Structures are given as structure tokens and as C-alpha cells.
Amino acid sequence: MKTAFQFDFGTGPAVQGYTKVGAEDWYSSERGYGFDVTSELTALDRDEAGELKRDFCIPYGATFRLDLPDGLYRVELWMGDRITETETTVKGPENQMLLHRVKTRAGQFVKHNFSIMVQGGQLKLDFSGLAPRLNAMNVAPTDETAIVFIAGDSTAANQSPDGYPYAGWGQMFSSFLKGDAATVNRARSGRSSKSYIEEKELQRIWDQARSGDYLLIQFGHNDQKQDTKRHTDPSTTYKQYLSEYVEGARNLGMTPVLITSVQRRFFHSDGSLKDTHGAYLDAVRELAAEKNVPLVDLADKSARLYTELGMEGSKSLFMWGAPGEFIHFSEGIQDNTHFQEYGALKIAELVVEGLKELSLQPLTLFFR
Template sequence: MTQSYRFDFGTGAPAEGYTKITPQSVYDSFTGYGFTRTDKVNAKDRVEPGALRRDFCIPVETAFLLDVEDGTYRVSVLLGDEITATETTIKAGAGRLMVHKQRTTPGSFSRLSFSVWVTDGQLKLSFSGLAPRINAMEIEPAPQACTLFLAGDSTVTDQPDDGYPYAGWGQMLPMFVKQDAAVANYALSGRSSKSFISEGVLDKIWSRIKPYDYLLIQFGHNDQKHDEERYTEPFTTYKQTLKLYIDGARERKAVPILVTSVQRRFFEEDGSLRDTHGDYLTAVRELASEENVPLIDLANSSKALYETLGPEATKNLFMWLAPGEFMNFPDGVEDNTHFQQLGGIKIAKLVYEELKAMRLQPLMLYLR
């Protein structure tokens, strides 16, 4: 994993040492790079500001693909326009939020860097925003970058593009992490602490995690479900199973961090939040104390957030969608467990704030 890439987007002559990407540069396996679709990609050349700033692509409803070996890559992007304001959002892979509504004023340019965890041999960067721009992009291997691995369920996982605005908080966490760290989200919908292991997902983490990486562990939603594949009992098999995650991380000189289950949206008549996880929360808190493991008490912080917002405003965080509001859910939906993108961002911010408050070293260095 040694090759670096430098792309100059637009229609002008390419900057020295850069490969030109035009609105017609559709992905093909021979070149190994290009846009997924080009029918709505346009370009402008302002001529004056210099080789990389003078021209750009306007990437609407498309993604840029690059075939690479699996691993961590640092991506640097140049965004802006000489004559008008811009707003660009960039997501990596299955919707991991890297750059959120980045704005530039006329004549100003932003250079932003972030690290991306790549699997399946392809880096994918999707673009959106009110006025998206991409002027230039550099991509280089970053094998030494710190990685935050996530083990969890549907409230954490990367939800697919065709499920927008459905989002897990782990999908939104990258926007709170600096360029020297990447988020590797292995969380999967429907998994408990037990089935995550039996299906071999934890083994995938063990094959990739390295010393001084971090493993955030949040289960409980599906451990409650009384089927043989998933059920664990809070003070026995649940704690015993979670200890396998702790011991495995420590054996590999990585740092485990326990996370209590994020709360569901169920309110009592007096406006207080109803706890639906019960002993599973107590068990995680006990285990963190017994094993001297850092604890993110997301149950507590999410409870405080929901009660501050109240029953009506919290609908904006969850998958409470009106019919016709979102293309992917034409009939609407009312879901008190899973988040839409705004909720994913809010919960990821709670995780970020608790990580900051821990003041763990060197983790502090990697948080924005």
C-alpha cells in the first residue's frame, strides 16, 4: 500500500503532477477511478486563481470512486469558487460523514483533510450540498493512523445510501475526528454482543486492529431479544460476553471502551424518559468498574438530551418521517429506536463529548 493519487477536477489544463478529472470522467475498472455517474456533473473554469483553484467540478448526485488496497487513507480536498459561495458535504463509503455543510465565501477556498477506513478494495466519496464543489483531491496511504473500531447494532451501524435519512451514530462520528484517525464501523443491524461474535464479525476486527487503536463497544438492544442466537442475561452471559471484547482488545494492546445502550424514544406522561434497557445498563456500568475500562454512559447522556427536547422535538432525531417527506420512505415511518441523520449527528456528538471528557492519551490528540 504505497501509491498516492493527485486529482485536479475541472476542464482546464491539469496542474503539474495531477491527473485531470472532467465531468465526463466516469468510473471504469481499467483506470480504476472516476464518477459513478456523470449526467449531473458539471464544471466551470474561472481562469484567474491558479492551476488548482481556477476550475472545478460541480458533483451533483454522484460519488467519486478509486480502486485501492484495503486500509486507511488520508484524503485532502480543496473546495471553493472564485466568484460565488459554496456548500459541500462529503461522505465516505456507506454514508460516513466526513465533511458536513462546509461553506466558502466568494474567492475563498477550504483545504480539508480526513482519514478513511477502506474495505472491499474501493474508496468511495459521495458529494452533496446546496452548491457543492471539488477543485482538487490528494489521497495517500495512512497505515499509522489511529483507528477507532466500533462494535454494535443498528443504532451504531452505517446505514445504506438508499435508506437515507436513516443513520447510525457511528456513521456520523468521523466528522468529530481529526485527520490522523479513522473510524472503522463494524456495527451491524440486528446483532447482539453474542451474535456479533458467532457470526465472525469480531474476528474481522481482531484481524485488523493494531496496538494503540480503540474499540468502542455498544450492545444491549438485541441482547434483550429472547432467541437463542442473540439473547444474553444481563448479569451473567451479557457481562461474560462483553468481557471477551475487553480481553481481546487488551491482548492486542488496543484500548476497549464500553458504551451503555443509547436510549429509545419512549416518554412517560410526566415527560420523563422511560428506561427500556434496565439491568443491561447496570451490567455494563458494573463491568466497566470491575475491569477498569473507560465508560461512555450514552444511556444517561441521551436520556438528558431527549428530556431536554421533549416528546415532540425528539421526533426530529428519530425515524419519524411524514408520508412524502423523504423519497426513500414515501409512506412515512414512526420509529422510536433508530435515528435519522440529524439524530445520528446529535448522538455522535454525545459520544465525542464523553470521549473528550475522559482525557485519554493519545486519543485526545485525535478528537476535533
């Protein structure tokens, strides 16, 4: 049986019904919860403001772990400080952004919730920010949460902290959702619509999906590659493989959404953007019309964003870094396909914008 947990962070007396967690409550398998020993952590008590608001931990670069049976959970966090402004970012499993730069004024306290799929028997939350706060946490199992699955390539995939600031837009998607929906980002680097199926990645989605869930589908970058493992033809096999995603989702009672490939950053000498996907974009648009599938035209939206930012300004979205700028790319990097975290957030924002424009119910109600 899945159990709910309530944690009160800081050094003051525990609120009734809550488990107190201080700066030295390190995780152990016997306890089943706590912070990593390597975490930078301070616990304080303002001695007023009342109950959950009076004290807190400052989880500066800290990781909190909680052992849980696998499944869907809703997590509620309280954040704030009586005397100063705060800013808190929270990331979850596989480096997924859950809350991005949540800010409070002095004396302001906010409650944010999100839903998350726990796999591997443990919930892991990474905290950062300029002045992070963690006052309280409630974790409870839920079976009333929809799941938004994402199938795609590296432009959408979760990327490791070892490659920071490299990130995919699907990695940022959860930060736009309220607790009514969870993201399961199954996008995988290097995959095409064909290889994703043949490597059983799509089957892993079918194994978890339920009626009422959603499937966002974005490929094309690797379908253009000429190796037989990944290549598809835009007029024939690309459509055929994408149709498997659409029909499989519908058979399970899910809502599929087709997404055209996000644009690469290549400009003509006159400053206009080059379209490097060509017929692959038309194939997705045609398939959406033929099968009456909701469509987010991310190629069009991203093209307009890059054009607005210009040849130089658009570098801020991508993995462009001078020598010494990014610690994991100390020799510098110039990548016109993959995003840094800021760019991944902007592209995720475009996807959310497109989904809102479709007025899909109840998905539209799930966005912050």
C-alpha cells in the first residue's frame, strides 16, 4: 500500500502530523528519506510567522531523497521567508525541470504542486537557485493525474547534468504543468521515428499508458540520416511509422499530438532562416490533416522565434559557448541543433503555446 508523507523542514518544533527534517538529517536506507550527505544545507528558525512558515531549510545545491513504491505521486512544496526574498528551482528524476526560479517577496509564502512518476523505488529532488527555501513538503499517491508522454529525439530528450547547460524541450515541459498532470519524457537522443519503434521505446510507452493520457510526437532530425537503421522517406515510410504512434495511442484511449520538427539554427547570408527539414515538415502536416490529429507546428513557431532574435541573438538558445564559458565544454562549442537550458525553456514554451491553441480538453486546464 502506498503511503503519504508530510515533512516540516527547519529547526523549530514539528507541526502536528509532520515529520521534522533538519540540516543533518541525511538520507539512509533505514530512514528512507533525507538529504544527500554532500548537500550544502542550512536550517533556520525565524521564530514567528506561524507553523510551517516559521522555519525552513536552505537547500543550496541540495538533493532530497524519499523511498517510495513506483507509481504516480503529487508533491506539494511550501517556500518562503519572513525577512527576505527567495528564489528556488527544483529538478526531478533524469534532470527534469519541475519548478523554475520560483520567487517570493519578503514575508510571502507560496505553495506549488506537481505530479511525478516515481520509478526505481525513490523520489529524488534537486534544489538550486539564488536563495532557495524549503519550508514543507507533502507527498501523496494519486490515480487522478493524467500523463503527458513525449516521444522524440535529442531536441526533446532529458539530458544529463554532466552536459549542462545542454537540455531538451521535453526536459522543461513539467515546469509548465500544474499538479493535474505529470510528464513522462521518453524522448531519446539519436532516434528516428523508425529506430525508436524498433528499439522498443514506443512499447515502453504503451506499457505505462492509460486511457485519457496524451502522447506528444516529434521526430524528423534523425529520419533524415542516411543509415538504414534510422532513415525514413518523407513521402512514404516516415508517414507510415508516425501512423503507428497515432493509431497505437488511439487504440489505448490516448490523445496523440503531432509536432513538426523544431528548426535548426542555420541562416542565409541575407539573415533569413534556412529550412533544413523540407519534405519532412510537410509530411507531418499532411498526416495530421489526413488522420485528423491535433498538430503543433513547432517548425513554424521556432522559425519565427529565431528570425525575431536574429543570427546573433538566436545563439543564446543553442549550445553556443566560448572557450571557458561552460565547464563541461571548456574548449568551446558551436552547435546549431541542440539547446542550452534557456533555449529548451523557450521551445517548451512554444509547444505549450501550440497546445493551448488547440484547446484540447482537459489538457488545456493543466497548464500553469
